[in-house]
Amino acid sequence: MESVLPVLQWLEGSALAVTITESDWVFPAIETVHVLALALVIGTVCVVDLRLLGWASPKWPYRQLVRETLPWTWAAFGFSVATGSLMFITQAVEYYQNTAFRIKMLLIMLAGINMVAFELITAREAAKWDHGMPVPPAAKLAATLSLMFWVSIVFFGRRIGFTMIPE
């Protein structure tokens, strides 16, 4: 904590952070974009995960589905991180120390690792099963974990709202 504190305090004191905090509407506006962005992240991730679990779109070839969905997941994720960062700097010290925030960041990291592992290992063979052959168990596991992570991320994201003291 000690080594990070000056950085966090610097962030909180930055012109950008102060501008956001002092305005009545900027923070709510950023928060709103954050909600819309995360809605798209979760929704598009679910399209992929439900396909892998065989619960939806079984006839849509997996690789085609991914090609038309994942770029939007990444774009929406970018907006989520950008808006999240802007919100973070306004109370950097407190967010950093907030348990729900820490758990949320950890879960996002785990969701990312899960996705990368899936891409590097299981999805390599996607050509063999993307036209309706049974999806391998490893892919179903990745999809299940992904859904669990993202639902938890939303829950802990909400918890931040309940456990932060507003400025």
Added chain:
Amino acid sequence: MDMLALAQWLSATPLSAAIQNALWLIPLLQTIHILAIAMVISSIFMIDLRVLRIATSQPMPDTARRFVPWIWTGLVLLALSGATLIVGEPERSLPNPAFQIKMLLLALAIAVTGAFQASLRREPAPSERADQSRRMTSVLAVSALVLWCAIVVAGRWIAYIKAT
């Protein structure tokens, strides 16, 4: 209808107290509400990608069949979680202008989404060209997305606008 009086009456009911006192219920309901938002907005988004010819691997009827049910499922979840949240915190919502605007936008969004769904099913009239019919479907699809996003904006603003 006097929203403030209704809200005050509701907040005095045992049900309202029960919802407020169940420690995790309101955050849980809000989480469900957010997940249902994700369901609705992403479904319309995926449909709009197809309607706007940005995503083209699947034919329109397949895309609609795939995603439209999720819109209505999401709406049911939003209504259930939303209603419980209102009963739990009536004074926060009912008299609040942001909430009232949200409800108005919701009515519009449901109408436009329904019209979009209907436009997919109908054959163009003999006097109407196929591309005109398709354009109508596109306009409805994009309008639906805009309206649902506006609902999210109004929803967030409830927390920031004090009730009249």
